Amino acid sequence: MENSNVYEKPVTLKNILKFAVPTIVMTVFMSFYTMVDGLFVSNLIGTNALSAINLTAPVIQLVTAISTMLATGGSAVIMKKMGEQKTDEAKADFTFLILVNVIVGIVMCVVGYLAMDHIFAGMNLSADVEGYCMEYLSRYLVFTVPILLMNNFTLYMIASEKANLSLICSVMGGVLNMVLDYVFIAGFDMGISGAAIATGLGYSVTAVVGLFVFSRKKSLLHFKKPVFRFKVLASAATNGCSEMATALVTGIITMMFNWTMLYYVGEDGVAAVTIIMYVLMFASSLYTGYSYGVAPMLSFYYGERSLNEGNIQTHEKLKKLVALSMKVIAVISVVTVAASFMLTRPLVSVFARPDNPVYDLAVTGNRICTVALFFIGFNIFASGMFTALSNGVVSAILAFSRSFVFMLITMIALPIILGVNGIWLATPVAELMALVLSGFMFFKYRKRYGY
Numbered sequence: 451m452e453n454s455n456v457y458e459k460p461v462t463l464k465n466i467l468k469f470a471v472p473t474i475v476m477t478v479f480m481s482f483y484t485m486v487d488g489l490f491v492s493n494l495i496g497t498n499a500l501s502a503i504n505l506t507a508p509v510i511q512l513v514t515a516i517s518t519m520l521a522t523g524g525s526a527v528i529m530k531k532m533g534e535q536k537t538d539e540a541k542a543d544f545t546f547l548i549l550v551n552v553i554v555g556i557v558m559c560v561v562g563y564l565a566m567d568h569i570f571a572g573m574n575l576s577a578d579v580e581g582y583c584m585e586y587l588s589r590y591l592v593f594t595v596p597i598l599l600m601n602n603f604t605l606y607m608i609a610s611e612k613a614n615l616s617l618i619c620s621v622m623g624g625v626l627n628m629v630l631d632y633v634f635i636a637g638f639d640m641g642i643s644g645a646a647i648a649t650g651l652g653y654s655v656t657a658v659v660g661l662f663v664f665s666r667k668k669s670l671l672h673f674k675k676p677v678f679r680f681k682v683l684a685s686a687a688t689n690g691c692s693e694m695a696t697a698l699v700t701g702i703i704t705m706m707f708n709w710t711m712l713y714y715v716g717e718d719g720v721a722a723v724t725i726i727m728y729v730l731m732f733a734s735s736l737y738t739g740y741s742y743g744v745a746p747m748l749s750f751y752y753g754e755r756s757l758n759e760g761n762i763q764t765h766e767k768l769k770k771l772v773a774l775s776m777k778v779i780a781v782i783s784v785v786t787v788a789a790s791f792m793l794t795r796p797l798v799s800v801f802a803r804p805d806n807p808v809y810d811l812a813v814t815g816n817r818i819c820t821v822a823l824f825f826i827g828f829n830i831f832a833s834g835m836f837t838a839l840s841n842g843v844v845s846a847i848l849a850f851s852r853s854f855v856f857m858l859i860t861m862i863a864l865p866i867i868l869g870v871n872g873i874w875l876a877t878p879v880a881e882l883m884a885l886v887l888s889g890f891m892f893f894k895y896r897k898r899y900g901y
Contacts, residue, residue: 523690533753
């Protein structure tokens, strides 16, 4: 089968990077969507509007959490079936899961509108910031279904050996978002509504292209008559629940960050947190992109290994892929830490002028938070690897501990002892605790999976 050639090739750094580089560039561009919104909003509207974007983030993360679960979990299930040569079954399951996403998107959009009035009422925000929050979210929710489809098609394009197309869609979406941000905010004076609509239209590019691509029979994965298999839905959900937990928990932790900052510093603190989250999100997108890129390979080799138990060659592929991945992540970690330290002031000054009180807060915070970049990559890869190996439980334990349990402990304890610096230190300390747990799980399951 011509389409599966890429999975048959030897596992070399060059072949891994062919798979991973497009997804790294793509996830970096996807993180740009949010950053560009912040950039235009902070410079053209003000730091109060920037705070509002961060305050709506938990709701937006809730909207995308279920889609992320179905996309990552579904991709692992479907690519394992492809590795086992069950191609027709895999295509029917793929179509079924896409339909589930559309239904979920419509439900979440309706629920979002019904709940919106109550979300910001209890936060004691200034009328200005609360108004911005309502305006941004009400426009953003219109694009719920395209955003869910974008999350799915991004991963399925990668799995179908169309990583370059996925990259082109992300770049086009990112560029469209940037252009429309300027046109809507500066040109048409649409304020924060313009930023939300620009983001939604940017996300929609991948959704529209994906519908065309997967309608074509030539694609490795394509739409065919769906079959409702509850087992597949349950399998996708349990497999991807770690990714959903990460998205949900990121929302909860963002809320905690915001509340703690509002308590210690006020709305300026929320704007500073937003800037630092952009820097961490940008660096994390490199690791997420790499993990997404190699996940179909991990799933395929795992399926192939189950099919050919006695074949030493298929065992070696998985082992080599994991070993090389560790080296790649170590290199990215060192480079991102060095870059973040050196570029702190220029990065912060893009969002806040040096005479703005937000500037000094963000500079100090970024220098402390940068330490976390030594650990984040290994934690993201470990969780993604267990999802790809169809062990959703271990993946969920790692993701949930990292993004919720450890963050909760450090967010509560450190600010009490160290004040504002404790808020900044919470992320590096939580990531270090997560690294210890990731290492433990990695060695515990080494024999079972043969990596």
